[in-house]
Structures are given as C-alpha cells and as structure tokens.
Amino acid sequence: MSNFDYLTSWLKERKITEVECLISDLTGIARGKISPTSKFVLEKGMRLPESVLLQTVTGDYVEDEVYYRLLDPADIDMFCRPDPCAVFLVPWAIEPTAQVIHDTYDKQGNPIEISPRNILKKVLRLYADRGWKPVVAPEMEFYLTKRCEDPDLPLQAPVGRSGRQETGRQSFSIDAANEFDPLFEDMYDWCEAQGLDLDTLIHEEGTAQMEINFRHGDPLHLADQILVFKRTMREAALKHNVAATFMAKPMTGEPGSAMHLHQSVLDQQGQSIFSNADGSMSELFMHHVGGLQKYIPEVLPLFAPNVNSFRRFQPDTSAPVNVEWGEENRTVGLRVPDSDAQNRRVENRLAGADANPYLAISASLLCGYIGMVEQLSPSAPVQGRGYERRNLRLPLSLEAALERMENCRDLEPYLGQKFITGYVAVKRAEQENYNRVISSWEREFLMLSV
Known part of the structure; x- marks a missing residue:
C-alpha cells in the first residue's frame, strides 16, 4: 500500500468529509485550503501560490526587489503533497474533518527552499x-x-x-x-x-x-x-x-x-x-x-x-x-x-x-x-x-538580530542564501509595519508633555 493509499484509507475509516490542507509559512501561521475529501483524494494534494511563504504576520508581502529576486514574477504555484505521517483530526469541527500537513515542491519536484518544514528536514538529513x-x-x-x-x-x-x-x-x-x-x-x-x-x-x-x-x-x-x-x-x-x-x-x-x-x-x-x-x-x-x-x-x-x-x-x-x-x-x-x-x-x-x-x-x-x-x-x-x-x-x-543573521556567512551552506534573504525580508517588512504604529505609551507620555 502506498503512502497516499494509506492516507485515503485513514480518511475513509473515520468517515472524514472535509480536509484542511496545511502548510506553515515563515511566521508559523497555518495556510492552505479546505477541500472536500473526494476532491482531496482525487488531486492528491493542492497547489498554492509560492508567494504565500513570503507573507508577513499582517498579510503583507516583502518589498518588490526581494520578492522578484526570490520568486517567479508570474506568481506561479508550488505543489503541496500531503505527508501521511502528519494527519490529525479536527475534533472541534462540526463535520468529520482532518487536517493534513503538506510539503512544498516546485514543478520539477525540488523542495521549496524557503519552506520551514523543508528547512527542518534538511537539518535532520x-x-x-x-x-x-x-x-x-x-x-x-x-x-x-x-x-x-x-x-x-x-x-x-x-x-x-x-x-x-x-x-x-x-x-x-x-x-x-x-x-x-x-x-x-x-x-x-x-x-x-x-x-x-x-x-x-x-x-x-x-x-x-x-x-x-x-x-x-x-x-x-x-x-x-x-x-x-x-x-x-x-x-x-x-x-x-x-x-x-x-x-x-x-x-x-x-x-x-x-x-x-x-x-x-x-x-x-x-x-x-x-x-x-x-x-x-x-x-x-x-x-x-x-x-x-x-x-x-x-x-x-x-x-x-x-x-x-x-x-x-x-x-x-x-x-x-x-x-x-x-x-x-x-x-x-x-x-x-x-x-x-x-x-x-x-x-x-x-x-x-x-x-x-x-x-x-x-x-x-x-x-x-x-x-x-x-x-x-x-x-x-x-x-x-x-x-x-x-x-x-x-x-x-530585532533590527540588530536580523543584521547579524544576514551577515553570518557560516550559515549559508546549511540554511541556504535564498531562505536567509527571504526570512530577513519578511521580518524587516513586519518591523517597518510596526514602526508606523503609534503606541499607547507615546499618547500617554508625549501627547501633552513635549
């Protein structure tokens, strides 16, 4: 029995009607699609825009210069394949539902370099x-x-x-x-x-x-x-x-x-x-x-x-x-x-x-x-x-830490230059977003005092 046949059997035995197809982005947010089980079994996975991996915690994207250096300018899809060892029930769902964590690949079948799960698998190898x-x-x-x-x-x-x-x-x-x-x-x-x-x-x-x-x-x-x-x-x-x-x-x-x-x-x-x-x-x-x-x-x-x-x-x-x-x-x-x-x-x-x-x-x-x-x-x-x-x-x-990570050449052979560039860019975009927000401390102590 193939891995996917095992997964199909697992879903059938539990009468699962819906599958939450998940990947983790760089921030740790679960992103993906919710699919009827019949469609999930037919397609054996899902496709997502590879840009999903470069979203910030606010849903924004990195600056264009980095975006187009790391990703295809046509915003192409990556191929997400389910891992049969990473399937879990969703006990709080009304209908029988499972969540399945996927791995991400390009069209040629190569692991996507900026995927967090792929980074961990790389270290384990x-x-x-x-x-x-x-x-x-x-x-x-x-x-x-x-x-x-x-x-x-x-x-x-x-x-x-x-x-x-x-x-x-x-x-x-x-x-x-x-x-x-x-x-x-x-x-x-x-x-x-x-x-x-x-x-x-x-x-x-x-x-x-x-x-x-x-x-x-x-x-x-x-x-x-x-x-x-x-x-x-x-x-x-x-x-x-x-x-x-x-x-x-x-x-x-x-x-x-x-x-x-x-x-x-x-x-x-x-x-x-x-x-x-x-x-x-x-x-x-x-x-x-x-x-x-x-x-x-x-x-x-x-x-x-x-x-x-x-x-x-x-x-x-x-x-x-x-x-x-x-x-x-x-x-x-x-x-x-x-x-x-x-x-x-x-x-x-x-x-x-x-x-x-x-x-x-x-x-x-x-x-x-x-x-x-x-x-x-x-x-x-x-x-x-x-x-x-x-x-x-x-x-x-965070600014000092990002600069240090970006300049550490010893890490590139292990994490890959593409991952380091993408991760630092996402976190810098979040930092810039934060810098635009006026805090309650500023209103409390500066509004009528300076």
Whole structure:
C-alpha cells in the first residue's frame, strides 16, 4: 500500500468529509485550503501560490526587489503533497474533518527552499548522514486571558471557576490551574483524539500563564504537533469564552512565554552520544554546547521572530539574556538538567512561544550540529546566578538580530542564501509595519508633555 493509499484509507475509516490542507509559512501561521475529501483524494494534494511563504504576520508581502529576486514574477504555484505521517483530526469541527500537513515542491519536484518544514528536514538529513538521531522535547508556555476586541487595551487575566480573576504569582499551583479545568479537559480530550504526545500541565509564574510539556521524540513530528497544538489550544479557549495567546510578552509586568527545547542525540544503536561509557560528558556533548553558544546569537530571529519577542529579554523578566550554560541552572540560556547518562540533554531556554516550531527546532539542532562538526569548545559552566553575565549577551533588538543573521556567512551552506534573504525580508517588512504604529505609551507620555 502506498503512502497516499494509506492516507485515503485513514480518511475513509473515520468517515472524514472535509480536509484542511496545511502548510506553515515563515511566521508559523497555518495556510492552505479546505477541500472536500473526494476532491482531496482525487488531486492528491493542492497547489498554492509560492508567494504565500513570503507573507508577513499582517498579510503583507516583502518589498518588490526581494520578492522578484526570490520568486517567479508570474506568481506561479508550488505543489503541496500531503505527508501521511502528519494527519490529525479536527475534533472541534462540526463535520468529520482532518487536517493534513503538506510539503512544498516546485514543478520539477525540488523542495521549496524557503519552506520551514523543508528547512527542518534538511537539518535532520545532516544528522542522518553522520549516523546521528536528534531527539527533542518541547515545553510550550502560554497565557489565558479575557477576550478583548480592542487591541489598544491591555490584556487581563480571565475569570476562573471561582468567579474571580487570578492575582499574584501562582507558580506550580494546582488550584490555580484547576480554575480552568473544563477548558483543559476539552484540550486534553482533543489532543488525545489527535494523537499529540502531551505530558504534563503546569501553572507557570505569570498570572494565568500555563505550560504544556511534550514527551521527547522525533523533531519533525513534534514540530508538526506544536503547529496543531497551538490551533487546538486557541479553539479550546474560545469554546470557554477566553483567549489563549502564545505571544512572547503579552502583558506588562508579567513574565514572557517561552518554547524551551530539550535536545539530545543518539547513535544508530540508540545510545546517547552525549555521554562517555563511564557516564561523564562526552566531547561531542561539549562541542554541541559550544555550537549553541557560538551560533544562537547569529540565528536569534529564528528563536525571537517578532518585535514583541525581544521584550522577553529585558532585565528582571525571568528569561535568560545570554548563551551561558550550566548544570541545573535556570538563569542561563542553556541549561543542562540533572539526568542519567543515557538521558543527558541540553535545554535551550531562549526560544519564544511565538517562534515558528519548525524553524526554532531547526536552528537549535543546527547550532549544535555545527559545533560538533567544527569541534567548538564551550565556555566554563556558570555556577550560581547567570543573568548578569555579559560576555555572551544576545542582540538587543530585532533590527540588530536580523543584521547579524544576514551577515553570518557560516550559515549559508546549511540554511541556504535564498531562505536567509527571504526570512530577513519578511521580518524587516513586519518591523517597518510596526514602526508606523503609534503606541499607547507615546499618547500617554508625549501627547501633552513635549
């Protein structure tokens, strides 16, 4: 049975009448078409304008000079083929519906270079070519808020079962998480129906801030799951008349939301290459950390993709502000959790919850890979508080980070010049769009004072 025959059988067994055909654009937004199952089976995929991949978060496009350099001026279609390993139910839909994530190709059958999912597959091939198998375990933080129709108004904590808004910091509080039990029951039911590998639910530090942990597994499958989970979480929240947001910093005075990435690497026998036979840290592990330290600042826009993302990195915001590393240390960007030798891993704490999961996972694994190939050495591990360390600081703004990424020639052989140019152009267009908006801070403090 071919892969597509398997997918057809899967849809038929579940009496699916509608298929949401999805791809991820550079910003992490799911784009595509909704098709009757009969048409989906007949066409074996879909066609989309390749320009979809260069849309900004506001729906605009990059400047013409870049657009026509990267894309055909006739705005031609790309060919999107469904991945039978990336099919999920849509439990909140009225009719039996499935969502199928697609890969993108040009007319000659070549993978589209600026597709986020293709970038991750490209990085995973680098590992496979050396007999290595990376494993990741993402942690997704997000806020529940009152629904708010006016974007000029600050977000507020929602009202829970008790009829009261949450106040103060409630880290790891069971009762505070239970305030939203009906919502999370739906979320867990829907995720189970979709086969998402969820682990634990945690109340995080912020007011009505939560965290969902995923079980460790294949990076591509987990990136797919995060794309689906974000849709699922938003739908569950809307059903209960609240909102779920994955903005990196949605509320003034509250901690930001991250996508922490635990990553390790196995050999072909399933043994960790991060540990020696005696259980100590291997040279490959140290090189992996060295690569993360050297190259994360060069690809920071893949972890912090929006203007808002950089608000997480301000002082006293509970987020790491450097690429220092340390064992059991949450004040540095790269934490090595306490574990046995087989489960030794590094936790990249720098990615925001707003990052495209395909690109954030790609970047994190790529930085570690280059470190192992180039045999890079890390700095000395940090003992104690690491927030004040300034030697390995990150770029402080999206503009500075984009310039650094654009000028890093070491990345081109891996990510491709076309992808780097397209990604930087999309983010610069978003930055220019943001610069045109007059903020409430300006109205409050400048309107009658200067």
